[in-house]
Amino acid sequence: MTNTPITEVPAHLRAAVDAAKQKVADLHAELPRWELVVWTAGNVSERVRDDRSPDGTGDLLVIKPSGLSYDDITAEAMVVCDLEGNLVEGDRAPSSDTAAHAYVYAHMPEVGGVVHTHSTYATAWAARGEEIPCVLTMMADEFGGPVPVGPFAIIGDDSIGRGIVETLRGSRSKAVLMQNHGPFTIGGDAKAAVKAAVLCEEVARAVHVSCQLGEPLPIAQEHVDALYDRYQNVYGQR
Numbered sequence: 001m002t003n004t005p006i007t008e009v010p011a012h013l014r015a016a017v018d019a020a021k022q023k024v025a026d027l028h029a030e031l032p033r034w035e036l037v038v039w040t041a042g043n044v045s046e047r048v049r050d051d052r053s054p055d056g057t058g059d060l061l062v063i064k065p066s067g068l069s070y071d072d073i074t075a076e077a078m079v080v081c082d083l084e085g086n087l088v089e090g091d092r093a094p095s096s097d098t099a100a101h102a103y104v105y106a107h108m109p110e111v112g113g114v115v116h117t118h119s120t121y122a123t124a125w126a127a128r129g130e131e132i133p134c135v136l137t138m139m140a141d142e143f144g145g146p147v148p149v150g151p152f153a154i155i156g157d158d159s160i161g162r163g164i165v166e167t168l169r170g171s172r173s174k175a176v177l178m179q180n181h182g183p184f185t186i187g188g189d190a191k192a193a194v195k196a197a198v199l200c201e202e203v204a205r206a207v208h209v210s211c212q213l214g215e216p217l218p219i220a221q222e223h224v225d226a227l228y229d230r231y232q233n234v235y236g237q238r
C-alpha cells in the first residue's frame, strides 16, 4: 500500500481517534481479566476508518505502546499509526506487533480490530502446529469450524501479518494460531477481536481437556454451518 505519509491525525479524524484511544485502552484491561496474558505479552488495536480515502489508505490504527504495563494503560498513553505501521501520534514506540496489525488492516478491509495474546492453551496448540478441531458447538458458533494454524514467522517485518492474512482470508475463523508463537484474532471492531481471543482460549482449553479423556467427537458440517449462521445472525439482543 503506497500513499503519502500521514504525519499527524487529520482534524476530521480527531474525535474518532480519541474515541478509539479510550476504547482500546479499556479493552486492554480485558486481557488480564480473562487471564489471556502475563506481564505485557498481549496487545489490542482498532482501525479508525477515513471515509475521505475510500481505498483505505488514510485509515489509522490505535494500539498500545510497546512494553506498557496494563496497570499503566490510559487513553492518553495509546499511540496512533498508519497502515504501514509508521507512528503518527504518540511519545512511545508502538507495540512490537504493530506491523502485523497494520498488514491485516491493509489487506482485510472488513477487519476493524486485531488482538494478539500468548494465552496458555491456545499457545500450547500453536507450539504443536496443530489446529483446534471443531468438536464444540461454541467453536461452530464463533469460528465456523476449526481454529487454523498459521506459518512460523519471526517478529520484525510483515511476515507475521502476511501469515495471518494468508490463513484467515476466506476462512470463517476469527482466530489463527501462529505456529510456535500464539493466537492472533480479528473482528469487526476491537471488542469483537477481544471476544474471539477469550473464546479461542476457552475452546483451546476445553478441547485439550477432552483430548486427555479420549477422542473428541466431530460435528457434522451441516450442523457446524447451521450453528454458525444462527450465532452470527440471530443470537443475542437484536
Ligand SMILES: O=C(CO)[C@@H](O)[C@@H](O)COP(=O)(O)O
Pocket (backbone or CB within 6 Å): 040, 041, 042, 043, 065, 066, 067, 068, 094, 095, 096, 097, 116, 155
Ligand atoms: O510476542 C511478542 C514478542 O515476541 C509480543 O506480542 C509481546 O511481547 C507484546 O509486545 P508489545 O508490548 O505489544 O510490544
